[in-house]
Amino acid sequence: xxxxxxxxxxxxxxxxxxxxxxxxxxxxxxxxxxxxxxxxxxxxxxxxxxxxxxxxxxxxxxxxxxxxxxxxxxxxxxxxxxxxxxxxxxxxxxxxxxxxxxxxxxxxxxxxxxxxxxxxxxxxxxxxxxxxxxxxxxxxxxxxxxxxxxxxxxxxxxxxxxxxxxx
Amino acid sequence: xxxxxxxxxxxxxxxxxxxxxxxxxxxxxxxxxxxxxxxxxxxxxxxxxxxxxxxxxxxxxxxxxxxxxxxxxxxxxxxxxxxxxxxxxxxxxxxxxxxxxxxxxxxxxxxxxxxxxxxxxxxxxxxxxxxxxxxxxxxxxxxxxxxxxxxxxxxxxxxxxxxxxxxxxxxxxxxxxxxxxxxxxxxxxxxxxxxxxxxxxxxxxxxxxxxxxxxxxxxxxxxxxxxxxxxxxxxxxxxxxxxxxxxxxxxxxxxxxxxxxxxxxxxxxxxxxxxxxxxxxxxxxxxxxxxxxxxxxxxxxxxxxxxxxxxxxxxxxxxxxxxxxxxxxxxxxxxxxxxxxxxxxxxxxxxxxxxxxxxxxxxxxxxxx
Numbered sequence: 348x349x350x351x352x353x354x355x356x357x358x359x360x361x362x363x364x365x366x367x368x369x370x371x372x373x374x375x376x377x378x379x380x381x382x383x384x385x386x387x388x389x390x391x392x393x394x395x396x397x398x399x400x401x402x403x404x405x406x407x408x409x410x411x412x413x414x415x416x417x418x419x420x421x422x423x424x425x426x427x428x429x430x431x432x433x434x435x436x437x438x439x440x441x442x443x444x445x446x447x448x449x450x451x452x453x454x455x456x457x458x459x460x461x462x463x464x465x466x467x468x469x470x471x472x473x474x475x476x477x478x479x480x481x482x483x484x485x486x487x488x489x490x491x492x493x494x495x496x497x498x499x500x501x502x503x504x505x506x507x508x509x510x511x512x513x514x
Numbered sequence: 515x516x517x518x519x520x521x522x523x524x525x526x527x528x529x530x531x532x533x534x535x536x537x538x539x540x541x542x543x544x545x546x547x548x549x550x551x552x553x554x555x556x557x558x559x560x561x562x563x564x565x566x567x568x569x570x571x572x573x574x575x576x577x578x579x580x581x582x583x584x585x586x587x588x589x590x591x592x593x594x595x596x597x598x599x600x601x602x603x604x605x606x607x608x609x610x611x612x613x614x615x616x617x618x619x620x621x622x623x624x625x626x627x628x629x630x631x632x633x634x635x636x637x638x639x640x641x642x643x644x645x646x647x648x649x650x651x652x653x654x655x656x657x658x659x660x661x662x663x664x665x666x667x668x669x670x671x672x673x674x675x676x677x678x679x680x681x682x683x684x685x686x687x688x689x690x691x692x693x694x695x696x697x698x699x700x701x702x703x704x705x706x707x708x709x710x711x712x713x714x715x716x717x718x719x720x721x722x723x724x725x726x727x728x729x730x731x732x733x734x735x736x737x738x739x740x741x742x743x744x745x746x747x748x749x750x751x752x753x754x755x756x757x758x759x760x761x762x763x764x765x766x767x768x769x770x771x772x773x774x775x776x777x778x779x780x781x782x783x784x785x786x787x788x789x790x791x792x793x794x795x796x797x798x799x800x801x802x803x804x805x806x807x808x809x810x811x812x813x814x815x816x817x818x819x820x821x822x823x824x825x826x827x828x829x830x831x832x833x834x835x836x837x838x839x840x841x842x843x844x845x846x847x848x849x850x851x852x853x854x855x856x857x858x859x860x861x862x863x864x865x866x867x868x869x870x871x872x873x874x875x876x877x878x879x880x881x882x883x
Contacts (some may be wrong), residue, residue: 375671379618398648402657410660417667418686474650474710
């Protein structure tokens with residue numbers, strides 16, 4: 348019961364912030380609303396008894412990416428000014444595209460969740476389990492993708508240094 | 515770990531009795547709701563008391579470092595000076611800045627406070643005095659405390675003031691850099707303990723605190739954590755974001771009254787949180803100083819209650835931080851970033867490898883003896 352109430356509060360927060368993030372005309376406010384969406388999602392993960400994912404969500408998105416977003420926005424030209432609305436023709440096309448995307452994704456998720464997946468009730472994950480899943484080579488262990496991502500990040504870092512380096 | 519020493523001043527038994535009493539008298543849901551409320555109120559009370567105590571301690575210690583007396587008019591030794599200051603700040607007018615972004619301007623101080631509050635819930639203050647014990651406690655605390663920087667950035671931007679803006683940018687750069695070091699230092703200790711939950715970390719330190727157990731790498735990690743924690747709280751030689759002589763007050767220049775109070779509160783509570791995490795991870799948390807086999811000695815140590823140990827160690831670390839603050843001159847921004855990226859981070863990466871070797875080769879003190 349309590350979980351339902353919390354779920355509805357969180358989803359209301361997420362929905363409201365999502366809509367506001369799109370509708371607001373100041374870019375920095377949009378970033379703040381996006382932050383609320385990400386925090387609400389973290390709350391949903393906590394509701395699913397998976398605090399590790401919640402902490403990752405907060406550390407990576409709220410603490411890392413959002414700070415970079417806000418930094419980037421602060422460095423842009425006149426971040427506080429109101430953005431002008433697009434032409435109404437473009438607006439209609441965008442609205443249609445958005446609803447089409449929502450319909451397709453919603454249909455796929457709704458039809459498959461009930462068909463294929465079954466909900467597994469499980470106690471809290473150990474950190475050790477997560478670590479083994481990341482660093483092992485057996486079935487359901489993901490060393491190769493983990494390393495591939497680390498190579499990608501290394502490439503990004505080197506690229507960043509190369510761009511930012513003074514001649 | 516079995517602790518069969520008598521602990522007469524411990525409150526955990528009292529709390530258990532109270533919990534059983536509540537469940538007897540009330541229906542289960544009401545008892546849970548009531549307990550949640552009580553824990554919340556207790557944490558908020560701790561918030562205020564700690565902030566007031568820390569402000570008084572800081573002013574007094576600062577006074578002694580500068581060869582003067584510090585506050586000494588309100589009450590004996592000026593002991594209720596900070597209470598008087600609190601009343602004053604509550605009565606002050608909150609000034610609305612005309613051309614600021616009002617929504618963000620009002621929201622920013624709450625980010626700071628909520629980040630502190632979320633961290634406070636996971637800190638173990640004593641035996642059985644922990645609001646919530648995640649099995650990823652260390653990671654949770656690091657993640658949640660990074661929320662406060664969003665508050666600083668939004669405050670700096672929404673004030674519509676160049677000083678605030680520069681202060682916020684400096685604070686952001688500083689926080690992102692030093693959070694990396696703090697995280698790595700804590701990870702080093704996670705390698706040593708083999709767990710991220712605060713309760714298990716403390717239990718494993720019953721007879722040998724982590725800083726002794728991990729000797730060389732633990733000591734290096736401790737020093738790095740203290741430096742980077744100090745930098746994260748924007749204090750001492752790292753107080754560039756609010757450098758008075760250049761930026762008036764940095765990101766909270768335009769705030770007044772209670773809103774300024776929130777920032778002020780968050781600054782002191784962050785200091786406490788950093789010291790508290792260092793205490794828990796490196797200095798054994800609420801564990802008394804015990805030596806295996808010396809039962810008489812351990813019994814005497816256990817007469818001191820666990821919360822006294824926690825707060826004693828934490829205030830010792832806070833004293834260290836005040837000492838540093840009033841001893842070193844302020845750094846330049848390039849020096850600040852050089853320290854982090856060219857010295858602390860490489861040292862940290864080697865240190866974490868060293869710790870892995872120490873743990874795998876069985877060179878920790880508990881393994882050797």
